[in-house]
Amino acid sequence: MADSPARPWLTIVGIGEDGWDGLGAPARAAIDAAELVMGPARHLALLGEHRARMLQWPVPFADGIPLLLAERGRRVVVLASGDPFWFGAGRSLAQELGRAEWVACPTLSTxxxxxxxxxxxxxxxxxxxxxxxxxxxxxxxxxxxxxxxxxxxxxxxxxxxxxxxxxxxxxxxxxxxxxxxxxxxxxxxxxxxxxxxxxxxxxxxxxxxxCAGEGRVLSCASGIADEWFDHDGQISKRPVRALTLSALAPRPGELLWDIGAGSGSIGIEWLLAHPANRVVALEGDPVRATRIKVNATALGVDRIDVLTGRAPDLLPHGVPDAVFIGGGLSEALLEALWARLPVGRRLVANAVTLESEALLGRWHAAKGGHLLRIDLAQAAPIGLRRGWRASYPLVQWSVTL
CATH class of the missing domain: 3.30.950.10 (Tetrapyrrole methylase, C-terminal domain)
Incomplete structure (x- = not known):
């Protein structure tokens, strides 16, 4: 006969401002049977007097995890606000425990x-x-x-x-x-x-x-205006950024390595594409590295990790879903990435110099993918008339390993 599953020792109870009165039968039963009830002081006060031992959850939150794990095997209740799994403590607790160790009793969220x-x-x-x-x-x-x-x-x-x-x-x-x-x-x-x-x-x-007013509104399309970013000129301009994001093709929950990140514009737009997306930006200039964090915070996507250093000497841990090389392109970097990245990962590299363009041409010939030359020109005054002012042409290689 198969062993019966272990009974969860932890119950995560969502509690509202109506305290005990708003709890359902499963939550009430768990609290009645608890040997220990943990939670913030406000939540413990909402519960009122109880025969179980009461333990206030410390600040910062992470300091309470060892205290909870030390009680493993006892009947424990952790009190959280409303629905513990909607911007609450539930996820943090569940990540520390096996699925058979806990059960949740949510109530209405805020x-x-x-x-x-x-x-x-x-x-x-x-x-x-x-x-x-x-x-x-x-x-x-x-x-x-x-x-x-x-x-x-x-x-x-x-x-x-x-x-x-x-x-x-x-x-x-x-x-x-x-x-x-x-x-x-x-x-x-x-x-x-x-x-x-x-x-x-x-x-x-x-x-x-x-919301009401006349303030600036962020576009939902890739290639937002350059004015959204603080930069020193080291930035992928809006049309190039739109083409680069299209080639990178961000998908929900994916991780991007943004190498030679400059102002961070590519990585920031990757984050704007979906709230579950993640970015590790690599930038050799400490001033620019700081600016990346400032730009990301200003645009509401502060969940970006910035490493100060140069590739391939420094590469992030883990495995990304996509890599963008905006600066520091070299033979050694491409070789390091090709050895590191699994099949199916996406890589996009932009080149402006003749030497970098030649490098991408060789790798395209050897590895395939798409090689795109981007020539852009903007209307500009020429005396009393107008003409086309060309930017440096850019070569973009995109490939799926």
Whole structure:
């Protein structure tokens, strides 16, 4: 006879502002049987008195993981906000445990409660966690008529959001201040982003943003305007960037190595293509490496890792889905990548100099793929008239290994 599966020792319980009253039967049963209940002080207070040992989860969150694992085998409950697997603690806990060790009892998330109060459809609004992230995460969704619900760390963060919206040209946005949703302290207030903010906003707080104004809006297509990026001239210009992103063909959840990243424009647009995408940028100039992080944060995609160094002496760990070479192209780099990358990975390299162009020509002849020459010219004044001002021609090699 096969062994029966082990009973999960950990129950992850989502708890709302109504505390014990809002818990379902499975969550109540798990708490009744628990030997230990862990959670933030606010959540433990919502639960009230209990015969189990209570342990406050420390800050930072990672410090609580060893404390939890030391209790393996006991009957343990971890309290989390609302739905633990929607920008909550659930994923972090599940990654540390086997699937048979835990079970989850979610309740309504703040996003669901906010939608119910505001009459917004959850599938049509952006759900943005700002409790542990910069306010610039809002940037990709800032557009007139767009609706967002953001989770904030405290009441003071509301003023930060309002100031950011004003600075971006969206001061006319309507802000719905959502305090302690689902509990006896619940309060919903409405203000404009360009108005004074209340000074008595209570935690926990979320904010519904009905975006309005004349600020700049990010395009959804690849090849956004060069003006979005701070740079020193080392940048793939908009038309070339659009062609390069098309050749790289980002797909959901993929990892890009951006080698010789310059301003980071290629990697940043890779991240803008899908929220699950990842980038490791490699840049030899420390000033440019710092600028990449600044550009990424400003455009709301701060999930970029930047390494300072030159390839092939330094290459990131792991295996990417695609590689872009925007600078530092060499025979040694191509050989190192060809030895490192598995079959099916994509590589795109851009060359401007005659030497780099010749190198790509040889590798195209040996390995196949597509070789593209890009000649661009822009209209420019010539005296009282206009003519074409040509840029340096660029050769692009794209190949799937």
């Amino acid at each position: 996003f669901s409660l906010a939608a119910a109060r505001l009459g917004w459809a959850v599938q049509d609004m952006a759900c943005v966690p700002l409790h542990a992230a910069p306010v610039t995460r809002l940037r990709p969704d800032l557009a007139p008529g767009r609706r967002m619900v953001a989770l904030l760390r405290d009441g003071a963060a509301v003023s930060e959001v309002a100031a950011y919206l004003r600075d971006q040209g969206f001061g006319a946005s309507t802000l719905h201040l959502l305090e302690a949703l689902g509990g006896p302290r619940e309060r919903v207030r409405v203000v404009r982003a360009d108005s004074p903010m209340p000074d008595d906003i209570a935690h926990p707080v979320a904010i519904g943003i009905d």
